[in-house]
Amino acid sequence: MPRARGRRLLSWLLLQLCSAQDAAGPGELRHGLVFDAGSSGTRVHVYSWKIGGGGSKDSFDLIADDLLKIKPGLSSFKGEPEQAGASLRPLLAYAKEKVPAAAVPATPVFLMATAGLRLVGEGAKDAILASVCDELGKSGFRFRCEWATLLGGEDEGLYGWVTVNYLLGALYPPAKTPAVGTIDLGGGSVQVVFATSEPVPNPDESQLLTFGARQHSLYVKSHLGYGLDEARRKALDSLVSRRAEDKPEPFRHPCLPRGASLEHGGKSLVGDADWARCLRVMGRLFPQPFAAGQPKLADRFYGFSYMYDRTAAIGLLDGQPRQFGSVAMSYNDIAAAGESLCRLSAEETATRFANTQDAAKSNNYCGDVAYVAALLKALGFEGDTSITMTNKIEKVELVWTLGAMLAKSAELLADTGSGGLGAGSVIGGLVALGLAAAALKLLSQRRSYSKLLPSSRRDFN
CATH class of the missing domain: 3.30.420.150 (Exopolyphosphatase. Domain 2)
Structure with a gap:
C-alpha cells in the first residue's frame, strides 16, 4: 500500500473513532480478553476500560486488569490435543464473572501462544489450536479462529x-x-x-x-x-x-x-x-x-x-x-x-x-x-x-497483554469496513493507542499482527 494511501486510511480510522465515541456516550465501559498461553501454563487477562470520559485518558481509561492463571500449558496436550480447549474452561468461567452478561457477545477474545506450542510439532500445534478454536468459538464471547495465534518476539x-x-x-x-x-x-x-x-x-x-x-x-x-x-x-x-x-x-x-x-x-x-x-x-x-x-x-x-x-x-x-x-x-x-x-x-x-x-x-x-x-x-x-x-x-x-489488547482492537476497527461503528461495538471507543498500532501496520508495512512469529519468554517460572 502506498504511504499516502496508508495516511488517508489512517485519517478515516480516526474519523471512525471520533464518530464511535460520540455514539457511545461519555464514560462507557468496554471489555476485552487476552489469553497468554505459555509453555507451562495459561493466564487470562480480563481488561475493562472506559471511553469518552474526558481528560488525558479520554480515549482509553483502564479500569481493571483481572487475572487468573492455570497449569498445565497448552503444549502439555500434545498427546491428546482434543482436550486442550477444555482446559480453558476455568478461565472462561472466571472471565464471565468479570464481564457483565449483556456485554459478553461484544467482548473480543484473543489467545496468543509463545514458543512452547511451536515445539510440539506442526501437526500437534494445529490440532491444539483447532481445539482451542472450538472451545472459544462456543464460549459466547466474540471470537474468530484467526484470533488464536503464535506470538513473535x-x-x-x-x-x-x-x-x-x-x-x-x-x-x-x-x-x-x-x-x-x-x-x-x-x-x-x-x-x-x-x-x-x-x-x-x-x-x-x-x-x-x-x-x-x-x-x-x-x-x-x-x-x-x-x-x-x-x-x-x-x-x-x-x-x-x-x-x-x-x-x-x-x-x-x-x-x-x-x-x-x-x-x-x-x-x-x-x-x-x-x-x-x-x-x-x-x-x-x-x-x-x-x-x-x-x-x-x-x-x-x-x-x-x-x-x-x-x-x-x-x-x-x-x-x-x-x-x-x-x-x-x-x-x-x-x-x-x-x-x-x-x-x-x-x-x-x-x-x-x-x-x-x-x-x-x-x-x-x-x-x-x-x-x-x-x-x-x-x-x-x-x-x-x-x-x-x-x-x-x-x-x-x-x-505485553495490555498492549496486545489495544493493538488487536485496532485491527478490529480497520476490519469494520466503510459502514462505521455502532455504539454497541466493543471497539466503538477504541483508543488512539490502538490506532497507533494500526498506523504501524499501515504505514511501515513491516509486520502484520495477523502473521505472528514464534518467540520464547518466561511464563510461570
Whole structure:
C-alpha cells in the first residue's frame, strides 16, 4: 500500500473513532480478553476500560486488569490435543464473572501462544489450536479462529513498550513526559525497545507509532536465545565442555554457592561461589558486539519480568524482597550487590532468600544476577546509568497483554469496513493507542499482527 494511501486510511480510522465515541456516550465501559498461553501454563487477562470520559485518558481509561492463571500449558496436550480447549474452561468461567452478561457477545477474545506450542510439532500445534478454536468459538464471547495465534518476539517487545508507556502517561500529546525504553527479560529471549531519533540500519528493527499527534520512532529488537533460562543452560554447557578434557569431576561452577551441587549432561558440578569468574562466564555468552546496529540508548529505561524478579523482587540491594514495586539501580549497584550475594554459602543463601517467591531456586540467584549485569554491559549501559526495575505501574501488571489488547482492537476497527461503528461495538471507543498500532501496520508495512512469529519468554517460572 502506498504511504499516502496508508495516511488517508489512517485519517478515516480516526474519523471512525471520533464518530464511535460520540455514539457511545461519555464514560462507557468496554471489555476485552487476552489469553497468554505459555509453555507451562495459561493466564487470562480480563481488561475493562472506559471511553469518552474526558481528560488525558479520554480515549482509553483502564479500569481493571483481572487475572487468573492455570497449569498445565497448552503444549502439555500434545498427546491428546482434543482436550486442550477444555482446559480453558476455568478461565472462561472466571472471565464471565468479570464481564457483565449483556456485554459478553461484544467482548473480543484473543489467545496468543509463545514458543512452547511451536515445539510440539506442526501437526500437534494445529490440532491444539483447532481445539482451542472450538472451545472459544462456543464460549459466547466474540471470537474468530484467526484470533488464536503464535506470538513473535518483536511483537511481544512492542506490546510491552506500549503497555509501560501508556501506564506512565508517555504516549499521548502533549509531550511533557518522555517515553522510556523497556527491557523485558524472559526465559528464552530478551526484548529491547526504545525511542530514537537516529536512523536504524535494519528496517525490520524500526517502527513508527503515532498516538494522537505524537509520534514515536522506535528501535525494536528481540534477542532470541538470550533469556535467563537459556543463559543458565548455555553457561552449564560452556563449563562442562571447557573442563571435560583436562579436569576430573566434579567440575567447579563459579555461579553456584559453596555447598551446592547439580548434574548437567551426565557431569557433576559443585559450587565455587566466585563472582568475578561467574560474571566472566555470563559475559562470554554474548557475541561481540552484541548490540550491533543498535542506536544510542534512551535516557530512561524500565526493566521487567526477570529484570525485576532477580533484582528488586529478591531484595538484591537492601535485603527486602518485594512482590510488587519499583527500585532504581545501575550496573554498578547490581555488580556490588551481586558480589556480596555470591559470597554466601548454600545454607546462607537459603536463609537469606527464604521469603522470596522463587526461594526454591535461590541457588541460581548468583548466576542470574550476574547474567542481568552482563546483559546490561552487552547492551551498552554505562556503569552509573539508572534503570527502574518494576513489575507494576498504577497497580497494573507489566505484561505485553495490555498492549496486545489495544493493538488487536485496532485491527478490529480497520476490519469494520466503510459502514462505521455502532455504539454497541466493543471497539466503538477504541483508543488512539490502538490506532497507533494500526498506523504501524499501515504505514511501515513491516509486520502484520495477523502473521505472528514464534518467540520464547518466561511464563510461570
